[in-house]
Amino acid sequence: MSILNSSNIKTLEFDVLVIGGGGSGMRTSLELAKSGLRTAVVSKVFPTRSHTVSAQGGITCAIASADPQDDWRWHMYDTVKGSDYIGDQDAIEYMCSEGPKAVFELEHMGLPFSRTENGRIYQRPFGGQSKDFGKGGQAARTCAAADRTGHALLHTLYQNNVKEGSNFLNEWFAVDLVLNKFKEVTGVVAFAIESGEVAYLKAQATVLATGGAGRIYASTTNALINTGDGLGMSLRAGIPAQDMEMWQFHPTGIYGAGSLVTEGCRGEGGYLINKDGERFMERYAPNAKDLAGRDVVARSMVLEILEGRGCGEDKDHVFLKLDHLGADVLNAKLPGICELSRTFAAVDPVYEPIPVVPTCHYMMGGTPTNIHGQAFKLSSSDDDYIPGLFSVGEAACVSVHGANRLGGNSLLDLVVFGRAAGLHINEALKSGGGVANCDNDDIDLALHNLNKLNESSRGYEVSAVKKELQEVMQNYFGVFRRGDYMDKGVTALTEIREKIENLHLKDKSAAFNTNRVEAIELQNLFEVAEATAISSLQRTESRGAHAREDYPDRDDENWLCHSLYDPTTKVLGKRHVNFEPSQVDAFPPKVRTY
Amino acid sequence: MISVNIYRYNPEKDSFPYMQTFEFEKPKRDIMVLELLNQIKEKDPTISYRRSCREGVCGSDGMNINGKNGLACITPLSTVIKKNKLDLRPLPGLPVIRDLVVDMADFYAQYEKIKPFLQNDTPVDIGERLQSPEDRDKLDGLYECILCACCSTSCPSFWWNPDKFVGPAALLQAYRFIADSRDTKTAERLQNLSDPFSVYRCHGIMNCVSVCPKGLNPNEAIGEIKSMLLSGKNKENIIASDAVS
Ligand SMILES: Cc1cc2nc3c(=O)[nH]c(=O)nc-3n(C[C@H](O)[C@H](O)[C@H](O)COP(=O)(O)OP(=O)(O)OC[C@H]3O[C@@H](n4cnc5c(N)ncnc54)[C@H](O)[C@@H]3O)c2cc1C
Ligand code: SF4
Ligand code: SF4
Numbered sequence: 001m002s003i004l005n006s007s008n009i010k011t012l013e014f015d016v017l018v019i020g021g022g023g024s025g026m027r028t029s030l031e032l033a034k035s036g037l038r039t040a041v042v043s044k045v046f047p048t049r050s051h052t053v054s055a056q057g058g059i060t061c062a063i064a065s066a067d068p069q070d071d072w073r074w075h076m077y078d079t080v081k082g083s084d085y086i087g088d089q090d091a092i093e094y095m096c097s098e099g100p101k102a103v104f105e106l107e108h109m110g111l112p113f114s115r116t117e118n119g120r121i122y123q124r125p126f127g128g129q130s131k132d133f134g135k136g137g138q139a140a141r142t143c144a145a146a147d148r149t150g151h152a153l154l155h156t157l158y159q160n161n162v163k164e165g166s167n168f169l170n171e172w173f174a175v176d177l178v179l180n181k182f183k184e185v186t187g188v189v190a191f192a193i194e195s196g197e198v199a200y201l202k203a204q205a206t207v208l209a210t211g212g213a214g215r216i217y218a219s220t221t222n223a224l225i226n227t228g229d230g231l232g233m234s235l236r237a238g239i240p241a242q243d244m245e246m247w248q249f250h251p252t253g254i255y256g257a258g259s260l261v262t263e264g265c266r267g268e269g270g271y272l273i274n275k276d277g278e279r280f281m282e283r284y285a286p287n288a289k290d291l292a293g294r295d296v297v298a299r300s301m302v303l304e305i306l307e308g309r310g311c312g313e314d315k316d317h318v319f320l321k322l323d324h325l326g327a328d329v330l331n332a333k334l335p336g337i338c339e340l341s342r343t344f345a346a347v348d349p350v351y352e353p354i355p356v357v358p359t360c361h362y363m364m365g366g367t368p369t370n371i372h373g374q375a376f377k378l379s380s381s382d383d384d385y386i387p388g389l390f391s392v393g394e395a396a397c398v399s400v401h402g403a404n405r406l407g408g409n410s411l412l413d414l415v416v417f418g419r420a421a422g423l424h425i426n427e428a429l430k431s432g433g434g435v436a437n438c439d440n441d442d443i444d445l446a447l448h449n450l451n452k453l454n455e456s457s458r459g460y461e462v463s464a465v466k467k468e469l470q471e472v473m474q475n476y477f478g479v480f481r482r483g484d485y486m487d488k489g490v491t492a493l494t495e496i497r498e499k500i501e502n503l504h505l506k507d508k509s510a511a512f513n514t515n516r517v518e519a520i521e522l523q524n525l526f527e528v529a530e531a532t533a534i535s536s537l538q539r540t541e542s543r544g545a546h547a548r549e550d551y552p553d554r555d556d557e558n559w560l561c562h563s564l565y566d567p568t569t570k571v572l573g574k575r576h577v578n579f580e581p582s583q584v585d586a587f588p589p590k591v592r593t594y
Numbered sequence: 595m596i597s598v599n600i601y602r603y604n605p606e607k608d609s610f611p612y613m614q615t616f617e618f619e620k621p622k623r624d625i626m627v628l629e630l631l632n633q634i635k636e637k638d639p640t641i642s643y644r645r646s647c648r649e650g651v652c653g654s655d656g657m658n659i660n661g662k663n664g665l666a667c668i669t670p671l672s673t674v675i676k677k678n679k680l681d682l683r684p685l686p687g688l689p690v691i692r693d694l695v696v697d698m699a700d701f702y703a704q705y706e707k708i709k710p711f712l713q714n715d716t717p718v719d720i721g722e723r724l725q726s727p728e729d730r731d732k733l734d735g736l737y738e739c740i741l742c743a744c745c746s747t748s749c750p751s752f753w754w755n756p757d758k759f760v761g762p763a764a765l766l767q768a769y770r771f772i773a774d775s776r777d778t779k780t781a782e783r784l785q786n787l788s789d790p791f792s793v794y795r796c797h798g799i800m801n802c803v804s805v806c807p808k809g810l811n812p813n814e815a816i817g818e819i820k821s822m823l824l825s826g827k828n829k830e831n832i833i834a835s836d837a838v839s
């Protein structure tokens with residue numbers, strides 16, 4: 001294979017590149033479809049194979065179906081509290097107040113929501129939901145299509161993109177960002193997986209909608225393709241990442257397999273039990289019980305296991321009990337869960353409880369953006385953006401989830417901010433915004449890593465290094481964290497870095513070379529893992545999903561802020577949290593109990 | 595020991611496809627076929643196949659497993675292995691790009707042909723369109739399709755006419771929109787399927803039903819479409835005549 005450079009690869013030119021065909025990317029492209037701008041959606045898998053398809057429980061939004069009195073401000077309150085007060089309140093306000101519009105739009109597009117008797121969208125209770133600013137008891141605010149909401153949402157978005165004639169580059173893999181001499185993003189270098197052909201995809205606006213990176217951990221609910229490619233690309237380009245220590249561990253991953261069992265199970269009345277059959281969440285969260293925040297439930301489960309009350313031979317998991325709901329409810333409301341549980345746990349929830357453990361689920365951190373999806377520079381100022389670069393969805397940190405995401409808020413984040421980014425880009429490009437051209441050298445620089453892999457004649461094996469990385473993250477940066485362990489983890493990562501830079505690509509062929517894809521994915525995983533490790537070590541407090549044994553308390557004096565990881569210096573800086581919503585008073589930090 | 599025979603073909607090197615055998619220690623616990631493939635790929639990273647969700651919801655890893663189409667990720671080895679032998683081949687009837695990866699262009703083109711999106715020109719001012727739970731129930735067994743192509747690529751009629759016969763997967767989706775109380779284009783949808791090929795090439799062979807990993811029944815949906823075409827009745831003119839009487 002000859003060395004790739006700017007003169008031997010072709011250029012495909014667009015106005016807007018949306019990297020990612022999941023819910024967030026396809027909502028962005030849908031917004032742009034009618035704009036007349038030349039938009040391309042680049043996705044490494046056919047869009048309906050994106051991870052959004054796996055979302056089960058629903059999309060949380062105050063559409064006032066289950067409760068006609070419901071109010072987006074209550075949803076906002078829950079989300080701020082859930083975030084442990086480092087969610088940006090302007091963004092949360094925007095999401096919660098714009099949410100109903102976005103959900104009704106999905107319905108109009110054809111999303112097959114489950115229905116109530118009076119024909120409205122069905123809503124179920126999820127964790128961390130309350131009425132009347134925490135004073136009115138449990139709310140039911142998660143709009144659902146049975147337990148296949150993500151599938152229904154993703155297919156609906158794809159269908160409407162087909163309707164509007166969106167342009168897809170399916171099974172194209174984005175490798176690295178191209179930046180010009182002004183450090184503006186001018187597109188990406190990418191290759192068609194089917195043919196191996198490499199191209200420079202040039203654009204005035206590049207949107208990273210590449211999803212999460214749960215595969216940095218050995219045990220995760222995430223799809224195999226969730227390798228944080230967008231973040232890998234931006235970190236390699238020296239662009240900062242925010243709140244990377246904040247990883248959500250979902251309480252109910254199927255023991256052994258990692259597949260998710262939706263929180264909707266507990267919303268419908270299921271609960272967790274330990275080996276004595278005790279409903280232990282009554283002890284840890286007397287009010288919300290099994291529907292406390294996810295971080296709270298996950299930690300309680302680990303404590304039960306550590307104190308010897310775990311289930312099974314090794315006492316290393318707990319049970320989720322559903323059988324008391326009866327076969328009818330389970331088949332109507334949770335059919336997908338019954339299927340998964342029979343397949344992956346060999347357990348029929350109609351008769352037996354499902355073995356579950358906290359499992360890595362969601363990346364709260366990501367590329368810092370404002371509500372228009374514009375990516376922030378590494379700077380303390382709030383209007384310092386990276387021209388040409390945008391991010392939406394799980395890859396972005398806008399930040400509505402802060403230190404802990406509430407269930408059902410991600411799907412809402414995807415459609416609200418996907419739409420917002422589309423609107424903004426349309427306006428900006430039409431009023432003359434855009435970026436300067438890059439030089440050939442800039443393209444060559446972006447091809448460097450790919451060339452190096454293609455030229456490798458020996459070195460480390462992709463699959464072995466990936467396992468090593470995942471074990472380190474699992475062991476040192478899990479549900480509970482400790483400075484001395486994390487130190488060891490960071491040292492281990494330094495050793496892995498050397499391997500990452502010297503991977504051996506065994507298969508050099510062009511057509512559908514998944515070895516090449518996996519090698520680059522591993523490099524991206526590594527960047528995300530390192531950002532996670534360093535951020536976790538340096539945030540010396542416990543907040544939301546970040547629980548440290550050596551710093552067990554929340555420290556608002558020093559850490560009521562975002563962390564901002566600088567990949568060039570590997571130092572953690574701080575960014576202030578927004579406490580300035582425009583339509584309501586800000587919610588001040590309080591002690592967070594459920 | 596078990597032997598896993600995998601269909602290999604790399605257009606750059608191979609003039610013809612061939613089967614490659616991997617000998618494997620029989621796994622102690624029952625594993626999914628995808629997990630087995632992943633383990634083989636650790637040894638030989640040149641094997642290509644698609645996969646994403648690893649839990650049967652994304653539709654990436656449809657393949658022919660010991661003669662039957664299915665999703666590798668939710669097919670337990672114990673249910674398919676025969677005499678300690680397992681054959682893995684690409685989905686039949688579509689061009690092979692490499693190894694277990696097929697070119698799905700024809701399959702997606704048929705899907706697009708049926709206009710797979712809700713059509714309803716009546717604007718809604720505020721809120722959602724209402725739909726009764728009974729009407730919503732009519733979409734169950736239809737909307738869950740994951741476009742894995744296991745059905746269409748097991749259908750002899752689709753093999754012979756992948757460009758003209760819409761095939762079970764897309765017909766199931768055609769019916770999903772016909773059945774949706776919110777969609778107002780039933781007559782047009784039926785009209786688009788009324789030529790001799792689109793639907794009528796289905797001869798009720800039922801392969802599609804027996805392979806669908808999501809337990810869906812394209813044959814039944816096709817039957818509904820055929821009877822609507824024959825009777826000229828559909829939900830729109832039924833509603834209209836109800837309104838008159
Ligand atoms: C099992 C599970 C259940 C969940 N359930 C819920 C729920 O009920 N409610 C809720 O709100 N949230 C839920 N979540 C979270 C939510 O599903 C995700 O956060 C969300 O779907 C992410 O969407 P996205 O658009 O950001 O990215 P994704 O859907 O992950 O899409 C990423 C896209 O980027 C593309 N891509 C990535 N890298 C590259 C590259 N290098 N080149 C080209 N393309 C690339 C991929 O092909 C893909 O199209 C769940 C998550 C899991 C794991
Ligand atoms: S029933 Fe029809 S669609 Fe299904 S396999 Fe047979 S011929 Fe094909
Ligand atoms: S109908 Fe079933 S087999 Fe056919 S594409 Fe859909 S999910 Fe796959």
Ligand code: FES
Pocket residue numbers: 644645646647648649650651652653654655656665666667668
């Ligand atoms: S990997 Fe998604 S269906 Fe098998």
